[in-house]
Each structure stands twice: as structure tokens, then as C-alpha cells.
């Protein structure tokens with residue numbers, strides 16, 4: 153006799169639209185020409201040199217950065233800083 157197999161829904165594939173894995177977000181920052189430097193919760197804008205704080209509740213969440221990138225005048229002007237930036241320097245003011 154065959155034992156009826158329990159039908160399990162495909163729980164392994166969780167495809168939420170719009171949400172990406174941290175790895176994908178990291179590679180997004182890494183390949184973004186306007187990212188001077190990035191950490192889990194902050195990014196230095198290479199246009200204006202400001203530190204852009206990211207979502208504090210999740211790592212490498214790029215929503216706030218995307219927002220800055222759309223607004224940043226320096227980015228719009230195409231000004232790219234050629235500096236090696238340090239957080240301590242940027243956090244003044």
C-alpha cells in the first residue's frame with residue numbers, strides 16, 4: 153500500500169517583489185558610481201560628500217540612498233569627488 157504523501161507547498165521559494173537579498177543590495181552599492189563608501193547603515197555620497205544614513209532597521213537598505221541620489225544636486229550636475237573619504241571627516245557638522 154502506498155502511504156499518502158503530505159503535499160507541502162513550495163515553501164523554499166519566497167519571492168517577494170521589490171525585496172532583494174542583502175547581497176544584492178551590497179552589490180548595488182558596490183557598483184554604484186555615486187557611492188563613495190558604504191557600510192551597513194550609511195553611505196557617503198560621492199557627489200556632495202555627505203553621509204547618507206540608511207534604514208536603521210535593516211542592513212544595506214538602499215531606499216534612503218536612492219532617494220538622496222535622485223535629489224542630490226551634485227549628482228544631477230555630474231560632479232564626482234575624487235577623494236578618499238573617511239567617516240570621521242564627514243561626520244563633522
Ligand SMILES: [Zn+2]
Pocket residue numbers: 197198199200201202220224225226227
Ligand atoms: Zn549627494
